[in-house]
Amino acid sequence: MNAMKRSVLSVGVVLSMTAAPLKADGLDSLITEYQADQTDLITIRDVPGSLSDLKRKDELFGQWLKRLDDLEFDALLPAARIDWHLLHTHLVEARQSSTLQTIRLAEMDPLVGFLHPLQELLGDRSAKHDLDPEKAAGVLAQVVEDLKALRKKLDPKHPDPALAKPGPVLAVRTAQLLERLGAKLDQWYGFYDGFEPEFGWWMSQPQGALKKEIATTVEFFRKDLAGLKGEPDDPLIGDPIGKQALSDQLAAEMIALSADELLATADKEFAWCEGEMDKAAKAMGCRDRHEALAKVKSQHAAPGGQAAVVQAEAEKVIRFLKDKDLVTIPKLAEETWGVSMVGVAQQKTLPYAAYSRPDIRVAYANESMPHEDKLMSMRGNNAAFLHTVTPHELIPGHHLQGFMASRYSTQRQMFNTPFLAEGWALHWEMLLWDLGYSATPEEKVGALFWRMHRCARVIISLKFHLGEMTPEEMITFLVERVGHEQAGATSEVRRYIGDDYGPLYQAAYMTGGLQLRSLLHELTGPGKLSLREFHDRVLHEGPIPIEMIRVALKGEKLPKDWKPMWKFGNQ
Numbered sequence: 001m002n003a004m005k006r007s008v009l010s011v012g013v014v015l016s017m018t019a020a021p022l023k024a025d026g027l028d029s030l031i032t033e034y035q036a037d038q039t040d041l042i043t044i045r046d047v048p049g050s051l052s053d054l055k056r057k058d059e060l061f062g063q064w065l066k067r068l069d070d071l072e073f074d075a076l077l078p079a080a081r082i083d084w085h086l087l088h089t090h091l092v093e094a095r096q097s098s099t100l101q102t103i104r105l106a107e108m109d110p111l112v113g114f115l116h117p118l119q120e121l122l123g124d125r126s127a128k129h130d131l132d133p134e135k136a137a138g139v140l141a142q143v144v145e146d147l148k149a150l151r152k153k154l155d156p157k158h159p160d161p162a163l164a165k166p167g168p169v170l171a172v173r174t175a176q177l178l179e180r181l182g183a184k185l186d187q188w189y190g191f192y193d194g195f196e197p198e199f200g201w202w203m204s205q206p207q208g209a210l211k212k213e214i215a216t217t218v219e220f221f222r223k224d225l226a227g228l229k230g231e232p233d234d235p236l237i238g239d240p241i242g243k244q245a246l247s248d249q250l251a252a253e254m255i256a257l258s259a260d261e262l263l264a265t266a267d268k269e270f271a272w273c274e275g276e277m278d279k280a281a282k283a284m285g286c287r288d289r290h291e292a293l294a295k296v297k298s299q300h301a302a303p304g305g306q307a308a309v310v311q312a313e314a315e316k317v318i319r320f321l322k323d324k325d326l327v328t329i330p331k332l333a334e335e336t337w338g339v340s341m342v343g344v345a346q347q348k349t350l351p352y353a354a355y356s357r358p359d360i361r362v363a364y365a366n367e368s369m370p371h372e373d374k375l376m377s378m379r380g381n382n383a384a385f386l387h388t389v390t391p392h393e394l395i396p397g398h399h400l401q402g403f404m405a406s407r408y409s410t411q412r413q414m415f416n417t418p419f420l421a422e423g424w425a426l427h428w429e430m431l432l433w434d435l436g437y438s439a440t441p442e443e444k445v446g447a448l449f450w451r452m453h454r455c456a457r458v459i460i461s462l463k464f465h466l467g468e469m470t471p472e473e474m475i476t477f478l479v480e481r482v483g484h485e486q487a488g489a490t491s492e493v494r495r496y497i498g499d500d501y502g503p504l505y506q507a508a509y510m511t512g513g514l515q516l517r518s519l520l521h522e523l524t525g526p527g528k529l530s531l532r533e534f535h536d537r538v539l540h541e542g543p544i545p546i547e548m549i550r551v552a553l554k555g556e557k558l559p560k561d562w563k564p565m566w567k568f569g570n571q
Contacts, residue, residue: 027076027083028411034064034087035414047123048180049105049115058098061091073560081558082548086415093252100245104173111166111174114146115181122181122188131192133202140206147213151220168237171225175218176499182214236471236490238464238497246465249504253419254545255511256564259462262511266458269510270481273452280448283441293483296445297379306364307339309383310353313390314360320437327396327535333403337394344368349495351380351488353389355398360390376485384446387438388429392450397425401539409542416543418505423512423546424538426454430517452482454510461496461506471497515546518568523553 037060045053068088076084117139124131153160166174189207192199222228227235241249246259257265274289281292301309318334321327342350342363354361364381365374391397401424405413429450432438438447460477463469469477471493478489496506516538524534534553541549547566551558 027080027087031083031087031411031414037064045123047119047184049108049112049177050119050123051102051105051116052120053123054098054102054105058095061095061098065091065095078555078557079552082544082552083412084560085558085562086412086544086548089252089254090415093248096245096248096252100241107170108174108177110163111150111170112177114150115143118143118181118185122184131196131199133192133196133199137202137206140203140210144206144209144213147210147217151217154220154225156224166221166225168226168235169239171221172228172237173239175221175226178214178218178221182211182218185210185214236475236494236497238471239499240465240467241503243466246462246503249502251564253417253504253508254547254564255419256547256566257511257568259466262458262507263462265514266455266507266510269514270452270455270459273448273455277445277448277452280441280444284445289445290483292441292445293449296384296442296449297382299384299442300378300382301364303365303367306362306381307341309386310339310360310362310390313386314394317391317432317437318395320432320435321396324435324531326431326531327400327539328532329395329400330403333400334395336403337399347377347491349491349498351377351485351491353381353386353393355393355402357402358399360393360399373487376487380485380488382446384442385449386446387443388432388447388450391432391437392425392429396428396535401425401543404539405543408540409544412542412544415545417512417545418502418508419512419515420543420546420549421512422505422509423514423516426509426513427516427520429454430513431520449483453478453484454513456482457496457506458510460493461503464497465503512546515566515568519546519550519553522550529553 041057041060045056047053065088068084068091071084073081073084121136121139152158153163154165156165159165185207189203193203194200226237228237243259250257250259255262277289277292281287281289284292284295286292286295314337318329321329336358338359340356340359340361342354342361344366347363350361350363352363354363362381363377365377369377393399398421401421405416429447433444433447433451438444456478460469460474464471464474474493474496475486475489478484478492479486482489484492495501519538520531520534523529524531529537537553538549541552547564550566
């Protein structure tokens with residue numbers, strides 16, 4: 001769940017707060033109603049950096065929390081209690097996210113506080129109020145002058161001592177805010193231009209000038225203050241959230257372990273992988289795992305042959321799953337996946353295979369790449385790596401998972417979590433290992449590389465957000481401890497610390513996999529569920545936190561004051 005991407009309601013909130021009492025046997029209608037409120041508000045209250053928008057959304061979260069609290073909880077059936085806690089946790093996290101955003105905006109205020117009048121102007125497109133084009137033009141013109149003055153105050157050659165120079169993190173955050181405001185300005189301008197009398201006469205020049213100043217200021221913050229010049233050696237800059245925010249987000253994901261406990265678990269798993277890698281290297285006749293990994297990387301497809309390797313691996317694992325009766329594979333799910341290629345530019349942040357429904361997207365060398373980049377791409381996407389990556393992305397991994405999620409417990413889509421999404425695929429990597437799917441030493445090296453990679457993701461991403469590891473140290477860890485190519489490691493870290501993924505996303509792979517692994521050992525075996533029954537039931541519960549799936553599969557009846565407490569262990 002990512003509360004930073006959630007918003008909320010409209011006039012419909014008045015009606016929803018006075019709706020008929022909810023039936024005690026399910027919360028589907030309540031969740032649907034909340035989603036409708038959420039969709040309505042995001043179309044109106046969406047001005048970047050607007051404190052009034054954040055406040056309005058927070059009001060909605062509070063209203064919905066009260067509505068949940070007013071329900072007759074004791075009358076709810078077990079499934080409805082799960083949904084109650086899912087929505088309650090979502091709302092609590094949303095309020096925490098609003099608080100974090102407010103804190104971050106306060107940190108930016110000395111730099112961009114002068115934007116408040118512009119944000120208020122861009123937030124009002126209602127026909128209830130007459131726009132004064134002359135006054136609006138004055139707002140834009142003033143921001144133009146304020147942006148020029150800001151750059152002058154921050155000029156490294158003649159800095160204003162009254163305004164502290166922002167560090168790279170704050171500089172990039174400010175640039176991102178300005179970019180989003182520029183996009184909102186375009187949308188706002190298009191709403192009035194040509195429709196409102198006198199609007200264009202007043203606004204054409206100041207709008208064009210402001211667009212230019214925003215672009216110039218964004219470039220200034222990125223290049224001059226953050227050092228991002230578009231070169232290969234540009235610094236990698238992220239925005240760590242700190243220990244308290246990590247703790248809040250773990251609670252929102254219904255994870256009872258702390259960040260420190262997750263790090264300890266990842267270290268233990270990593271050590272196991274290193275020991276197994278040494279065994280596989282010895283079986284290959286190599287001196288050590290580094291030599292074994294280099295040998296495996298040299299065994300890649302020739303140009304033009306990568307898609308065929310993926311096709312063969314996908315068919316192989318499906319046969320294995322059917323032979324072992326491990327999970328139900330609907331005929332349509334087996335028919336509706338494909339293969340596509342990752343573009344050259346995209347490989348800067350996506351150096352390996354990935355899933356984009358319904359395709360597995362395959363990264364590989366392109367003829368336009370420099371020679372060394374071609375070799376690194378080919379080595380990083382070798383046959384042994386694909387032996388594990390393909391089932392992770394397709395069947396039984398993300399493709400099957402997405403197919404089932406669109407058909408079962410669909411009211412729970414809004415509660416999707418990477419701990420299940422990525423944990424499901426990682427669980428299969430571990431289970432396939434246990435069942436001997438990686439039969440040759442080379443296949444074992446490939447499988448262990450990825451497992452070490454998942455451990456490393458926990459370690460480096462959490463330490464980054466705890467302020468204990470820099471991006472450069474993250475890259476070094478991936479290269480020296482895991483065995484990544486330099487370009488691949490750089491691409492990975494660039495993605496980890498960017499704003500496209502939540503702070504816990506990278507830790508979710510291994511953590512979610514271990515949760516499902518523990519749950520499988522708890523619920524399967526003689527007199528219990530078969531492996532196929534277990535996997536089918538997990539898929540039918542929807543994309544929700546794994547502790548909630550555990551509650552459902554065990555038939556537990558949650559109390560209203562329930563808190564995450566499952567200390568899943570290593571198996």
